[in-house]
Amino acid sequence: EDQVTQSPEALRLQEGESSSLNCSYTVSGLRGLFWYRQDPGKGPEFLFTLYSAGEEKEKERLKATLTKKESFLHITAPKPEDSATYLCAVQANSNYQLIWGAGTKLIIKP
Amino acid sequence: SQTIHQWPATLVQPVGSPLSLECTVEGTSNPNLYWYRQAAGRGLQLLFYSVGIGQISSEVPQNLSASRPQDRQFILSSKKLLLSDSGFYLCAWSGAGGVADTQYFGPGTRLTVL
Numbered sequence: 001e002d003q004v005t006q007s008p009e010a011l012r013l014q015e016g017e018s019s020s021l022n023c024s025y026t027v028s029g030l031r032g033l034f035w036y037r038q039d040p041g042k043g044p045e046f047l048f049t050l051y052s053a054g055e056e057k058e059k060e061r062l063k064a065t066l067t068k069k070e071s072f073l074h075i076t077a078p079k080p081e082d083s084a085t086y087l088c089a090v091q092a093n094s095n096y097q098l099i100w101g102a103g104t105k106l107i108i109k110p
Numbered sequence: 111s112q113t114i115h116q117w118p119a120t121l122v123q124p125v126g127s128p129l130s131l132e133c134t135v136e137g138t139s140n141p142n143l144y145w146y147r148q149a150a151g152r153g154l155q156l157l158f159y160s161v162g163i164g165q166i167s168s169e170v171p172q173n174l175s176a177s178r179p180q181d182r183q184f185i186l187s188s189k190k191l192l193l194s195d196s197g198f199y200l201c202a203w204s205g206a207g208g209v210a211d212t213q214y215f216g217p218g219t220r221l222t223v224l
Contacts, residue, residue, distance in 0.1 A: 043215035100153035
């Protein structure tokens with residue numbers, strides 16, 4: 001069964017304290033892995049799409065990496081405005097649907 | 111550039127009343143359109159999917175329905191709301207035929223059924 005697990009459920013960091021969020025997946029043939037950011041009461045905002053193991057993408061303080069079993073979202077020297085829930089989803093070759101994780105709630109304290 | 115709109119932003123409805131949520135996309139043609147529901151602290155649940163006018167795929171059997179009367183308009187409806195229909199409803203679009211179908215989301219509608 002295709003599934004996505006995100007960890008931790010919540011992460012509290014001090015401003016400037018770098019860390020990583022994990023997205024583990026099981027899928028029969030990966031077509032793409034997606035990272036989104038979601039602020040409270042708003043729709044998810046697209047961050048990255050990764051297609052194959054070894055691929056990396058960066059945007060400001062965020063860097064996403066992909067292996068055959070998991071993806072990491074690394075956040076470097078975070079700021080309070082990086083506080084949000086980060087969602088991961090995968091798409092299999094055999095299915096148009098995205099399979100979603102439950103998200104990691106990131107809180108950055110000033 | 112492409113934009114996606116949803117309305118209303120919030121809605122409070124009594125049990126048994128009808129529902130109509132609307133989603134429109136601008137700046138693209140023949141998009142794939144999606145309706146999701148998001149429960150607190152949980153992942154997104156796909157409700158309906160459409161690849162074209164009048165073409166609707168239902169992923170979860172329930173008292174909701176969807177329609178696509180125009181290329182860039184997607185409507186979520188119910189004849190009689192249940193308490194369990196409360197939640198955050200999201201509309202999304204993606205381009206047809208992409209390598210991987212990146213989905214772009216609207217601002218969402220918060221529905222409370224009392």
